Amino acid sequence: MTIHRMDHVGIVVEDLAAAVAFFVELGLEPEGEATVGGPWADDLLGLDGVRADIVVVRTPDGNTRVELSTFHSPATTGTAQRAPANTPGTTRLTFVVDDVEDILDRLRAQGAELVGTVARYEDIYRYCYVRGPDGILIGLVEELR
Template sequence: MAIHRLDHTGYVVEDLAAAVAFFVELGMELEGEATVEGDWADKLIGLDDVRADIAFLKTPDGHGRVELSTFEKPTATGAAPWAPVNTPGIPRITFVIDDVDDLVKRLREHGGELVGEIARYQDYCRYAYVRGPAGVIVGLVEELS
């Protein structure tokens, strides 16, 4: 077997504290924060003189994790991916949640923007996409049965 489990998904953000607050509001728990730098970080990322602050958050069931990072150096040369949902490679993560209307409202207070509308898929779920920190699209699925 090549894969044992999905460890985490990661996103580079501009404002680490605001991004952590967004994902905490979503219902995740801050697991820890650290600064990474040095030769191993340079080798891993493929850049020189890396210094980044990171935060790990976990889902309430303890199985899903998100890494948020912001780079002190080197300076980024590109911009966040604010492309439409159908753009190849656009970052998207989806969570099953309790109440899509309530959560969309709460995430708006943390800069979240509804991408389209809250849509109902048959009798299975209500589903919404919210654009969060650095353009990351967060899917919210409220199961109906």
């Protein structure tokens, strides 16, 4: 059995518009949007009465997609924890960017919070983590070589 490629990463958010704005500010491009529901969605998710809005955004090279979704039904039962970055099961999405400080400033205007500091690893890269909408943990890497 062979994996052909990674198709996408899916993230459930409360405020879909805010999440889309955040990822667009990061530099991703909207690819499509839809409302989903019905028996196939119920079967897929193991839930009853699924109705959700989704927006897919992609990196400029077209190789990576992020599916952002918000559920109208069934009602959610809780929220994801804002756990420290070293918590088992914590998901991070990391993007290579031209200028960490520029992106960081732009994302802060979208409500992002810096986790730790912008760190430099030798003369190879500058790297930081930010928390975006709903506590999504995003890595920003600026290659120095």
